[in-house]
Amino acid sequence: MRKTVRLFTLWAVTYTGIVWLLILLFPESFISIFTGDPNLIDPAAGVLKLYFFAFIFQAFQYCGQTVFKSLGRTRQAVFFSLLRKVIIVVPLTLLLPVLGFGSEGVFLAEPVSNFLGGTACFLTMYLTEYRRWEQMI
Numbered sequence: 001m002r003k004t005v006r007l008f009t010l011w012a013v014t015y016t017g018i019v020w021l022l023i024l025l026f027p028e029s030f031i032s033i034f035t036g037d038p039n040l041i042d043p044a045a046g047v048l049k050l051y052f053f054a055f056i057f058q059a060f061q062y063c064g065q066t067v068f069k070s071l072g073r074t075r076q077a078v079f080f081s082l083l084r085k086v087i088i089v090v091p092l093t094l095l096l097p098v099l100g101f102g103s104e105g106v107f108l109a110e111p112v113s114n115f116l117g118g119t120a121c122f123l124t125m126y127l128t129e130y131r132r133w134e135q136m137i
Contacts (some may be wrong), residue, residue, distance in 0.1 A: 002133050005067060009122075012059035020055040023048060047107045054111035057118035064121030067129055076124070084117025 023030060027045035035041065061084060068077040089109050096105025 002130060005063065005130060008066065009059065009063045012062045013056060016056045016059040020052055023052045023055070047104065050104060051107045051110050053108075054114040054118075057111075057114040060118035060122035061114070064118075064125035067125045071129065073129075080117065080121040080124070083120065084113045088113040088116055 027048045028041050031041050031044045031048060035044075061080065065077045065080055068074070068080070092109035092112055093106050096108055097103060099105065101108055
């Protein structure tokens, strides 16, 4: 099981890293899927990069939640999903613009939640499940 989690983590980090790199290098290509308006593409490129800034941490969310779901620990899986999207994103989406980040604060809420939620989920999985498996060997 430990080997599977390590492999899954490696693949998830690789995938999110590639997507993050593509968005960082070619944001206009992604935006042009939805609009051809040159007046929108430039400003949208900046906020797209901001929104996906910590996307790589989403890999840790995927891994932690998948382990919890696979072990039948649905409470933990649901909690970490709600933690990232409701407990962190919603308040930050409302708070950051008021704290001086303006409209960029709305987009900044996502990378902050990816970092905090993904790290919390993975660390909890690591401390409560992964380390315990080592003792079973």
